[in-house]
Amino acid sequence: MDDDEVILSTPEEISAMAEAVKENLLPTKSRRLYEKSYEKFMSWRSEYKTTSFSENVLLAYFNSLIGTLKPSSMWVEYSKLKSMLNIHHRTDISQYAKLIAFLKRKSEGYKAKKAHTFSPDDLQKFIDNAPDYTYLLSKVAVILGIMGACRRQELHMLKIDHILDADNTLVVNIMNTKNRIDRTFTITGKYYKLVKKYMNLRPNTCTSQNFFVRYISGKCVAQNIGINAFGQMGKTMAAYLNLPNPELYTGHCFRRTSATLLVDAGGNIMDLKRHGGWKSTAVAEGYVDNSIQNKKKVSNLLMNSIEKTQPHNATTTYIPETELVPVIPAPESHQKNITPTLLPSETEPTQTPLLSQIQQDSDIPINTAASRNGNITPTPLPSDTETAQTPSLSQIIQQNSDIRINTAASRNGQTITISHNTIHNLHLHFHK
Template identity: 45%
Template sequence: MSDQEKHSSDEWLQCTPPELREAAENTRDELLPTKSQKMYESTYDAFVKWKRAHKTKVTSESIVMAYFKELSEKYKSSTLWSMFSMLKATIKIKENTDIDQYHSLKAFMKKTSSGFVSKKSKVLSSENVEKFLTEAPDREYLATKVALIFGISGACRSNELVNIRLRDVKKEGNLLVVNLPDTKTKGPRTFVISEEFVKIVQQYTDLRPQNAMTDRFFVNYQKGKCTCQVIGIHKFSKMPKEIAGYLKLEDSASFTGHAFRRTSATLLADSGANITTLKRHGGWKSSNVAEGYIEESVKNKSKIGHIISTAVNFAPAEPSERNNDDPPSKREKIETITSEK
C-alpha cells in the first residue's frame, strides 16, 4: 500500500463514527487464527514494545530488518520463521503493511536458515506397530493402542484425537468410519479403520462408563477400566514416547506427539502411494509439506535401490562359471590381452 493510499485509509477511519470504527477493529482482530490468536497478539506486542524502546513508530523494511537481526542472536531459524509469519499477519491487519514484500528481509531470513535442519519426530516402523499392538498388555496400554490405531489410520494430530466425538465414529459392516470435522486446515477429513483393528477399538469402547458426562470418544483408562475423565492433548502427545519406551527403541524421547502423523505418512509412502493420495490422506495442500512428513525409511530406500538395479539389469555370474573364484590379477589380464593379439 502506498503512503497516499494509507493516508486516505487513515482519513476515512477518522471520519467513521466511533462505534463503527470499533466494530471494524474487532473484525480485523477476528481475522487472526482463533486457536493461536493470543500468540499472534503477543508477538506483535513484543515488536511494538521494541519499537517504543528504540523511539520509533515506523514499520519499514530497515526497522523490521533490525528487529529480526536482534532476534536472530537469540532464536533458531525455525522460531524466526514462525515469528515472521505471525508478524506478517498481524502487521498487515493492524497497520495495512505487507512485510512479505520486503525482499531484503526475506533474503536475510533465508540466509539465517541456510544449513539448518529442523528436528522432526521419529517414526514407528510397521514392525514396531505390530509388535506393540500384539504384545503390550491391554490392562495397561489399551487406550494407547486405540490412539495409535486412530493416529496412523487417519494421520491424526494430537488435538484432532482430542476433538473426536462419539458421533464422529460410525460402524459400517466390519469397518469403522471416522470423521474429523475440526482440522488444522479447516477442511473435514474422513478415514477408515480396517477390520483387523476394529476388535481392539471395540474392546475399549465396551469399557466406557455408562454415566460418562462427555461425548468425547477418548476417555481415561487405568488398570483395565475406563473412567469418566477425558484424555487431554498432553497425554496424547506423550503416547508415542510411551510406545517407544515399551518397545525399548533408541532415543524414545524423540518420539513426539507428531509421531503418529509422520508414521502414517511414511507407512503410506512405503506402500507405494503417490503424492496425490498422500496429500488427500493427511489433508496437506502443499506437496513439499506432505513430503516433509515422510521419514527416509530403509524400506523406501531399499525399493529405490531395487528399481535402480533392475534398470541396470545386472546379474553377477555364479562362482562356478568363472575359471577362478578370485578376480584375475593385473599380470593375468596383460597375458590374456597379449595372447589374443
C-alpha cells in the same frame, strides 16, 4: 484513531465496527500468540524511539532475535508480524526483499528436528504383544493415529458421534482439522475388535462426548484425557519396545508414521495428500521419512537399470536352469562322424536355451537365422543312406514337429534349418 480515519472523518461507531472485523481476521486458536508478537515488536520500537515500519527497522529487529529464536521460529515470528502490521498499519512486509533474503540466509544449514517414526514391525509387536490391561488406551490411540494420520489435537477433539459402527467396520470422521479439511477413514479386522473392546468399557455414567476417556488397570473412568497425554503416548510405546531415544517419538509421530507407511506400501503423492488432508505437495513430501525401505527401492531400480543395459557383444549368456528342457541324446552311431558346426548369424547374436541344449547333446549344426520370422517352412533334405532302426533325435523331431531332418546331410557339412514353430513344438513335447 488512524490517520486515514481522521482525514475521512469516520464516525466512531463505524470505526468500532471496523476494529471488530479486524479482530476476526486473526486465527481464533492462536490470536493471543499473534497479539503477543505484535506487542513485543511495538515495545522494541518504543525502546529505540522509532515510529517507522520501514524495511531497515524490520531488519534490525529480526537481527536482534538471533540467538534467542531458531531459524524456523524466526519465520513463524515473521508470519505473525506480517499479518498484524498489515491489519493495523497497512504495511505489507512481504514486499521487503532484503528481509526475506536475510531470513533465508539464516536458515541455511539448519535442519529441524522431526518426530521419529515407527516401523511396521514396531507397530505389530506393540499391538499384538503389549498387555491390554495396561496399554489398551495407547493401542487404540495408535490405531486411530496411524489409520487416519491424526494429529494429537484431532485425537483429543474426537467425539463419540464422529465414529459409526457399520457391519464390523468403524467409519471415523475427523472434523475441525487444522487446515479445515475434513477426513474419513475406516477400521476393520483385529483393529476393529480392539477399538470396540475399549468402547464397550466406557462407563454408562459418562456424560462427556469425547471419545477418549481415562483408562486405568483394565477399566475406563468418566474423565477426559488432556491433549498432552496424547503427546506422551508415542514415548510410552517406544519405551515398551526399548527403542533408542524414546523422547523423540512426540505427539506427531503417529501422523508421520502413517504417511511413511503409505508411501512405502506403494501409495503415490495424490493418495498421500488425500489421506492426510494436505493441500501442498511439498508439505506432504516433508512428512515422508527417508525409510530404509525407500532406499532399497531406489538401489534396486539403479541396479536393474545397469544390469539390463549390458552390450550385445557380451561373451557369456546366462541361462536359468528353469529354461532348460530334457533332450534325448542321439545314438552313438550318429555321433561318430558328425562334426558340430555353428553357423554365424548377424540377426541372432545369441542362441536360445533350447537350441543350445539341442546342439550340445546331439552335435547337429543348427541355423535359426533364416527362420527368425517364423514364416519359412524348412525343406526336407533327400537321403538314401539313413537307415537307423533305433529312435534318434531326428526321428523325435519328425514325430513331434512340422519338419523332417536328414542327419546324413549334416555329415557332409550341410545346414539343417529349424523354424521357431518347431522349437516351440519340441519345448511342448519334452515338458509333457
